[in-house]
Amino acid sequence: MFPGVTSGPFTNVRLGPDVVSGSMDAYPGYLPKGNISAFSLMHQSGTGGAPKYGVVSQLPVVGRMLRSAADLSNPRSGPDRAEVGRYHSSLSNGVSVDLAATDHAGLFSYQFPKSTNAMIVVDVSHFLPSHRGLGTEQRYVSGNISIVKGANGQLSYEGDATYSNGWNLGKMTIYFCGHFDSRATATFFKGAPGKSVPKPVHNVHSDVKVGVTFSFMDHQVTSRVGVSWISSTKACELVDSEIPPSTTVVNLASAAKDRWNSKVLSTIKANTKNPDTLRLLYSSLYGVHLMPTNRTAENPSWDSNEPYYDDHVTLWDLFRCSTPLMQILQPEAYEEQIRSLIDIWRHDGYMPDGRSSNSNGRTQGGSNADNILADAYVKNVRGKVKWEDGFKAMVKDAEVPPPNDSPDPSSPESSSKEGRGAGLQWLTAGYVSTEFTRSVTRAIEYSVNDFALYQVASGLGHEDDAVKYLDRSRNWRNHWNPNATALGFKGFIVPISKDGKFIDQDPLSCGGCYWGSAYYEGLPWEYSFNPHHDINTLIDYMGGDERFISRLNTTFERNKNPNGNPKFGNTIFNPSNEVSFTTPYLYHCAGRQDLSIMQSRHIARTYYNSGRSGLPGNSDSGAMQTWLLWNMIGLYPMTGQTTFLIGSPWFDMNIDLGGRKTLKISRKGEGDYVQSLRVNGVVWEKNWLRWGDVFDTGGVMEFSTREEPGEWSWDGERPPSPASEGKDT
Numbered sequence: 209m210f211p212g213v214t215s216g217p218f219t220n221v222r223l224g225p226d227v228v229s230g231s232m233d234a235y236p237g238y239l240p241k242g243n244i245s246a247f248s249l250m251h252q253s254g255t256g257g258a259p260k261y262g263v264v265s266q267l268p269v270v271g272r273m274l275r276s277a278a279d280l281s282n283p284r285s286g287p288d289r290a291e292v293g294r295y296h297s298s299l300s301n302g303v304s305v306d307l308a309a310t311d312h313a314g315l316f317s318y319q320f321p322k323s324t325n326a327m328i329v330v331d332v333s334h335f336l337p338s339h340r341g342l343g344t345e346q347r348y349v350s351g352n353i354s355i356v357k358g359a360n361g362q363l364s365y366e367g368d369a370t371y372s373n374g375w376n377l378g379k380m381t382i383y384f385c386g387h388f389d390s391r392a393t394a395t396f397f398k399g400a401p402g403k404s405v406p407k408p409v410h411n412v413h414s415d416v417k418v419g420v421t422f423s424f425m426d427h428q429v430t431s432r433v434g435v436s437w438i439s440s441t442k443a444c445e446l447v448d449s450e451i452p453p454s455t456t457v458v459n460l461a462s463a464a465k466d467r468w469n470s471k472v473l474s475t476i477k478a479n480t481k482n483p484d485t486l487r488l489l490y491s492s493l494y495g496v497h498l499m500p501t502n503r504t505a506e507n508p509s510w511d512s513n514e515p516y517y518d519d520h521v522t523l524w525d526l527f528r529c530s531t532p533l534m535q536i537l538q539p540e541a542y543e544e545q546i547r548s549l550i551d552i553w554r555h556d557g558y559m560p561d562g563r564s565s566n567s568n569g570r571t572q573g574g575s576n577a578d579n580i581l582a583d584a585y586v587k588n589v590r591g592k593v594k595w596e597d598g599f600k601a602m603v604k605d606a607e608v609p610p611p612n613d614s615p616d617p618s619s620p621e622s623s624s625k626e627g628r629g630a631g632l633q634w635l636t637a638g639y640v641s642t643e644f645t646r647s648v649t650r651a652i653e654y655s656v657n658d659f660a661l662y663q664v665a666s667g668l669g670h671e672d673d674a675v676k677y678l679d680r681s682r683n684w685r686n687h688w689n690p691n692a693t694a695l696g697f698k699g700f701i702v703p704i705s706k707d708g709k710f711i712d713q714d715p716l717s718c719g720g721c722y723w724g725s726a727y728y729e730g731l732p733w734e735y736s737f738n739p740h741h742d743i744n745t746l747i748d749y750m751g752g753d754e755r756f757i758s759r760l761n762t763t764f765e766r767n768k769n770p771n772g773n774p775k776f777g778n779t780i781f782n783p784s785n786e787v788s789f790t791t792p793y794l795y796h797c798a799g800r801q802d803l804s805i806m807q808s809r810h811i812a813r814t815y816y817n818s819g820r821s822g823l824p825g826n827s828d829s830g831a832m833q834t835w836l837l838w839n840m841i842g843l844y845p846m847t848g849q850t851t852f853l854i855g856s857p858w859f860d861m862n863i864d865l866g867g868r869k870t871l872k873i874s875r876k877g878e879g880d881y882v883q884s885l886r887v888n889g890v891v892w893e894k895n896w897l898r899w900g901d902v903f904d905t906g907g908v909m910e911f912s913t914r915e916e917p918g919e920w921s922w923d924g925e926r927p928p929s930p931a932s933e934g935k936d937t
Contacts (some may be wrong), residue, residue: 209495209827210236210253211288213295213309215460216467218517218541219498220506221435222251223307223314225288225297226262226336228281235259235826238288239623243281246334247305249314249435250382252564253498254827255521256343260374260564262336264384265437266316268303271322280329290387292494293464294457308460310450312443312506313434317457320427328429330386331419332369332412342723343617346374352413353396353420361391365641366440371565375521377625378567379563381508385443386433390426397421437508437566456718472497475537476841479860487818491839492833494686496530497538497830500545509566515544516549521555522562524572526826527579528789532845533834535587536903539866543591546584549577551592553601558610558626570616570628572728573646574653575605575628582660582848585667587899599668602661606677607635618723620646628654639686641706642726648703649688649728652738659741659931660848681931684739688749692735695768697759699749701736701855716769716780730787733763733780740790740846743797744929753798760795763788764807776824777817783815784825789835790905793844797927801895802881802917805855809880812839842873842911843897850899851927854892856882856913869906886910895921 227234229242237251237259244264269280282299284499289296295307302321307314311561313853320326332351332878338344355366366385372378396412398421412418414734432455434447451460473490501519520526535542553559553567559577560568569827581598610623622629622644630644631654640651659681665673684701692700694715703711703726715736718727727735737760739746748758762768763780781788792811795803816836823832842857858876863871877883885892886908901907 209823209830209833209897210498211238211253211290211295212236212251213293213307213314213464214498215293215308215310215464215770217472217538218500218502219309219311220501220503221249221309221312221314222253222498223247223249223309225293226265226334228337231339233259233340234262234336237262237336241623243283244299245279245281246329246331247297247307247316248334249384249433252519252521252829254495254829254832255375256828257375257570258340258342258373259346260336260347260376260521263334263369263371263382264433265331265334266386266431267329267331267334268299268301268305268318268320269329270301270303270320272325291461292468293461298908299333304469306457308457310460312436312446313432313450315451315457315460316433316454318429318431320429322427324427326424326427326429328388328422328424328431329832330365330420330422331417332367333417333419334836335371344375344377345371347372348415349379350413350415351418353418355394355420363388363392363394364444365394366444368440374564376564376567376569377561377614378565378569380439380565380567383436383438383440383443384433385436385440385447386431386448387453388422388424389432390424390428391425392422395421416820418516437503437506441850468494472537475864476837477862478533480858482859484818485858488816488822488836491818491822492837493537495827495833496533496830496837502541503566504546507566510555512555514550515548516551517545517548518563518566518640520560520563521829522570522572523576523580524561524574525831526834527576527847528786528831529838529845529847530829530831530834531580532583532587532847533837535584535589536863536865536871539589540912541691542584543589543593546581546589546593546598549581550598550601553604554597554899554908556626558604558792560626561599570624571626571629572624573649574657575602575626576653576657578602578605578657578660579848582663583845585664586848586850588904595668596842599661599664599670602664603673606631606658606661616723621645628657630654630935637708638680638683639708641704641708641756642711643706645724646726646728648701648726648732648735649730651687651704652684652701652735655681655739656741656848658683662931663848678931681746682742684742685745685749690749692732695762697750697755697762699736699751700732701738702732709873717771728787729785730782731769731780734751734782734791737763737791737794738787739931740794741848742929742931743794743927744932747798750869756798757795757800757803760791760798760803760807763791764810781811783811784832786828786831789831790844790846793853793855796895797929799895799922799924799926801921802919803856804853804895805880805882806917808839808844808855812836832915842909846927849930851896853896853927854885854894854921856880856911857909865903865906870905870911871902873909873911875911875913877911877913879913881914881917882920883912883914883918884920885912893924895923895924895926
């Protein structure tokens with residue numbers, strides 16, 4: 209998770225340190241160990257794959273600048289300190305740095321040691337590197353910087369830089385504008401900070417390392433820097449309006465705290481005095497709101513009256529439980545994000561699965577914006593959303609495979625930029641063969657995506673489309689090999705060859721589990737639980753309720769996975785990846801809500817905490833935190849449906865749903881297991897509820913809990929299984 213400065217949710221500027229270790233990728237810029245190479249304004253939060261951004265930077269240095277000074281990075285003299293709205297670093301060269309920010313600008317406050325030469329290096333070519341060698345690492349393309357001298361001898365600079373690659377393999381140009389509050393002299397460099405460009409020169413444009421070294425007589429220096437995707441003039445306007453002269457770090461930090469409290473942290477009011485629980489709750493809420501980025505009015509690609517959000521990294525990580533939570537906590541922003549996805553289709557041709565720096569990319573499995581639109585539609589997001597356009601965008605994903613104009617180095621056989629790269633085979637054969645990387649992942653997710661189209665088509669009255677897409681959503685079944693076996697269980701989802709035959713596959717092995725494998729970030733065993741829209745069929749395939757429950761139990765048993773992670777007890781279940789997010793709750797579908805509570809609570813208490821290693825894996829743009837937040841709330845969403853599976857809450861709470869609506873949740877008794885439940889005053893015997901029961905207009909849930917498992921809801925109506933024919937759906 210990004211630990212630096214943000215002034216509120218979804219801001220453009222995320223200001224913090226860029227740390228180099230020589231071997232480990234610093235995805236959010238920060239690493240606990242290593243040298244600080246710069247402080248930059250642009251970062252992402254909790255991502256993997258390949259670092260993105262780390263651009264528009266400054267680095268304080270002292271002493272004499274050497275011509276050979278290619279590496280000016282500096283160790284820290286002590287741990288960094290962070291709080292909402294403020295970040296502090298102390299460098300081994302004696303410089304202390306305090307940072308604060310606004311939506312589009314950052315404030316740097318430097319304290320240099322006395323009796324030293326105080327300098328600040330602005331390296332236009334600076335970015336976050338990658339050491340993984342996957343061919344997705346960022347590259348600097350070209351840059352430009354110029355100096356403007358003020359009336360009091362204070363200097364400003366502005367310019368732009370172009371970079372390529374990063375996770376989405378896109379190209380970007382970012383503009384900047386910076387001011388200093390102290391008199392300075394400036395020296396341009398080209399090639400390295402010590403290699404000055406002969407005077408007189410007032411700007412530099414180059415495809416090699418370029419920038420400016422500013423030298424100061426003062427030892428207390430403040431700098432204000434703005435960024436824009438439109439122009440350096442716009443960057444100057446933004447920094448001048450958001451951080452006028454004499455603004456202090458204290459002022460901005462105070463404003464940021466107020467904004468985070470009012471917009472985010474107040475959405476859940478918790479009635480608990482447990483300090484660890486409170487830290488975990490509010491740190492998770494904070495982490496969920498760091499991305500995407502609201503770039504409305506900062507879109508360089510097209511003019512539109514629609515909102516514009518960028519940095520979806522990625523919807524593959526987020527569709528299961530993050531976007532459903534966003535609808536509840538931030539309904540206005542969520543509607544804007546839905547409108548933005550549709551507007552991206554209008555102008556770029558496809559909705560993204562991943563998107564950064566105003567460019568789609570990359571798609572890990574299916575076209576999962578479809579799932580998010582369906583989830584919003586069935587939960588009554590209307591407002592200014594043009595749903596007929598939304599459905600057209602979904603149909604484009606489903607029916608028109610994207611061209612492979614710029615092959616992905618890790619997946620050259622089909623486009624991974626957007627849409628469904630293996631869509632043609634899916635349309636004609638009803639499966640995805642191993643001609644395509646991530647074939648099984650794509651097949652399962654294409655099924656879920658098609659179910660999403662069914663949901664929206666049904667609501668809009670497109671009956672023929674609804675029939676077609678519901679039928680196609682069942683094609684995951686074509687990958688089910690009833691004879692595949694593991695640990696005494698038969699039947700798993702397996703790869704298919706080009707000629708349509710099952711390929712032998714150990715359900716406990718996924719090859720590399722990455723970009724070139726048949727299964728992405730999950731085992732065949734894990735993926736075999738993923739057709740949630742057709743769960744009754746899956747239970748039948750697995751042998752009925754008891755065998756289904758037994759297989760779930762085995763998923764969570766220690767030392768059942770010979771290739772497992774000792775950190776997680778070598779279980780088949782992997783809490784660090786999203787493929788199994790829903791699996792602990794699937795006991796509900798076989799009538800055993802108590803076992804869902806047992807497993808999900810164990811996961812939450814074992815792999816999450818309020819410390820520095822408080823997440824089981826990458827935050828993944830807040831996905832890990834949203835899984836935990838749902839566990840705290842005592843519900844779990846089935847994306848694309850109105851269904852929420854009922855767990856049990858950690859504490860009494862009021863959730864602000866917006867529009868003066870509230871969900872009030874209370875619990876009486878000790879322990880985690882449900883003894884009884886009332887929903888809006890009515891005795892509740894089902895282990896699930898619908899959106900309209902507690903979210904549409906607000907609601908009340910009153911739990912009585914016990915320490916030992918009971919039989920509440922065992923005989924109640926099972927959760928819906930809308931794609932399962934001839935069953936209780």
